[in-house]
Amino acid sequence: MFDKTYDAASIEPRIRGLWENANAFAAGAGAERGADPFCIVIPPPNVTGSLHMGHALNNTLQDILVRYNRMRGKNVLWQPGTDHAGIATQMVVERQLAAEGNASRRDLGRDAFVERVWQWKAQSGGAIKSQLDRLGASCDWSRERFTMDEGLSDAVLTVFVRLHKQGLIYRDKRLVNWDPALLTAISDLEVESREVKGELAHFRYPLADKTFDPEDPSTFIVVATTRPETMLGDTAVAVHPDDERYQDLVGKHVILPLVGRRIPIVADFYSDPEKGSGAVKITPAHDFNDFDVGKRHDLRLINIFDEEAAVRLAGNGDFLKGVNEAALAEMIDALEGLDRYQARKWINRAMEEGGYLEKIEANVHQVPYGDRSNVAVEPFLTDQWYVNAKRLAEPAIEAVRDGRTQFVPESWAKTYFDWMENIQPWCVSRQLWWGHQIPAWYGPDGTIFVERNEDDARRAAEKHFGGAVEFRERPDALAAWAEPGEGPTVLYRDEDVLDTWFSSALWPFSTLGWPQRTPELRQYYPTSVLSTGFDIIFFWVARMMMMGLHLLNQEPFRTVYIHALVRDEKGAKMSKSKGNVVDPLDLMDEFGADALRFTLAALAAQGRDVKIAKARVQGYRNFATKLWNATRFAALNECRIDPSFDPAAAQSTLSRWVLTEAAHAEADVSKAIEAYRFNDAAAAIYRFTWNTFCDWYLELAKPVLIGPDGPEKTELRATTAAVIDMILKTLHPFMPFLTEELWEITAQNAEHTRETLLIHARWPDGGLTDESAAAEINFVVDLIATVRSVRAETNVPAALEADIVVVGANDLHRTWLERHDAAIKRLARAADIIADDIAPANSAQAVVHDVVVCLPLVGLVDLDAERARLAKETTRLERDLAKIDGRLSNSNFLEKADADTIAEQRRKREETAARLDKLRAAIDRLEPAA
């Protein structure tokens, strides 16, 4: 039954089976009647994704909270599920198609492609669940949801239609961040700016009323740009209204080189006299700031790109208007269809040939990139759907301000506020196929019908048009509109889908059944805690807050716990390209799920990065083995659970001491978990288990446990079993597999049936507190530790058993020495322990509490080493004493420090002085050095 080592690989699956058979993770399982609810919704991983270290950390922490609260008797639901992850998943499948040499998604067609994605979901969607299982995450899988399942899709439709009717979702034509590789709009958050080494081109724009002469600066105005190719769409040059250099040029015009377009010079505050030449070209259709400038000056918008950001001039009415088409033929010929970067080169060359290029400088600047596609994003003028985030943000800000929702650590609230207070309209439409298709139907007169389904849209449209309507695909509908004939009015549905984060924003209530009024919704909403990384505070947390408050009028969670990011052991962000990714599955294979979990908890200090080091995981695997062996030792010595054992009635100080320490440890762990100080919690149970229970309690109890039967042995056996029980419970949230296994084994050993699995056992609460037992055991522990240290430092052979003479022992000391005689002899390697009034000559000596312990080993003790040791100790004590005396003689200290602190210093002074006296006496007893 009990091997020497805990074999995680074989035990974990069996324990998982136990939990599964018992339906142990089900909502409310093991709860007390009428118990308070405790609910966490899992941050839904990508349905086709796999477990990475960030998931491992986050889900370990959530599971600790969940298991702890479950053991506290609460009605716990950990709601799991997965996200369809629009762009990410679509990209994966597109890549697969490409790799298989298949047709692109466009060739395949929308329906076939979406079908293909569902297949991929069916095929790979189970991986993340089984990996979370592997980790021990105790989610209620019977309630697993998917953002595109029927219920959640219904929630999405409901919200879209409702917000639209409330005017909070609207369609707008404005510049968006356009991803020319993915061919979709993306939101501000999906754009990351990267530093790029580029060029700054200085162009000469000839003044309309002068004859251009490259040598004469009065005939042109210089503009600088990092995007020469966009000059094709320039419709103005802006200078600062206060810029004296350009005062008399405002209102005049320049002729756009190559193109020949006559464009105005306008005065606008956007222009920064400090930058470049102080004059800036304005391209309202391809730059967010220029767009605003264009609005202020009523400038034309000229889009020169197609959706792949390739130049489109031929037949481009906006571009061609007002220029001499014939003169442009050659240029159009050269540029048509070139991508941005090729066009840039061509423009630079052509400008140089025409004498319009003043210079090109190297320039480092920030360029926005699509976080998925890794290509530069293009500001692009399109119609998209927007959510009025500003309105929704107000109650969401309020909820955090007044503490209904609390960030832990608190500092993240600032980040949340900063973003929420400057929030921009949220572009929620995506030109993708994988996702929730937007429920909007377009009629030929420009009317948009936003309804939950086609039937509702039909009814609304029939009412609007006063006759029958018919739905067709967009191209067919547009064709029908172009040539109106007899018959029903033709409508088409918006082809776009919603941003993935739109459905994620509903997660805390959609998974509980909303918009249905389910009992789960009533019971578990608002949820208790949301645990996530800071990287998705904006993407997700903020949006859940907005949606939850708007739709349910209640904040979605009481606490938002923000954990650190997992990095490699050097602190670098893990990335595939760096090759420094640590796979949690590998670590679990090597050291077990419990060891990984414990490591993550132990490293999860707040506000820090979590740097995962393999040695650390190994160390905690060793900890698992340590507990395993301690329990094995207890079993070997027939330490069985005794249902009649009452800790409060325990007789031996050893029992009372360890039971008290156990209660302290439990209190520390509880307090730390409740404060989300997972590292403190892990440290507390680790320290107690290893350093207190194994290193001292078991060692001190050994002589009794392996000795003759008697009342003390009976009691220590029961104590040992009881303390192990307490360890198993307290450790369970961190190491669920090991502890559940030992829970079962210890029950078998006792031929005692456990009422429940450990996962449903009640958290230990309180217990014995006997601070006086500590004095006795601490004396014994310190005595043993001191003797060991002295022996090692004075080079006493390890195997030698030496007498210990204790000088200055009072009756109490004598009782203690008597009572723990066997343990001290065993642990301090003593032949005999003698209480005496006179110290033997030339022995090694040390002060322990109020007594002096002597090792009378003439010839065996290295006296020089002993003298050095005592001298060192004396020096240290003298220094301490001087420090304390300094404080106590400082009148300021005595006046201003609080009474407790002063009393403490006085106590310390006495203690140190007494110790020093004993030490000096000990030195005097030694033969002076030769």
Add this chain to the structure above:
RNA sequence: GGGCGGUUAGCUCAGUUGGUUAGAGCGACUGGUUUACACCCAGUAGGUCGGCGGUUCGAAUCCGUCACCGCCCACCA
């Protein structure tokens, strides 16, 4: 440009309202096959808590400043 965080033992990190002899794991060194455990036991060494200045009776802890590192946000002149 704005904001946030970090700098503590060789390495990775704790250190909760200012008062400890500044701790842990790993690593190093010394010694151990004592019948739970070598994934172990006992012991030892190792830190002017990034620099400077200040507040305070007292600072790793509070304030200022500088240096370096990291992250987030921000108009691609």
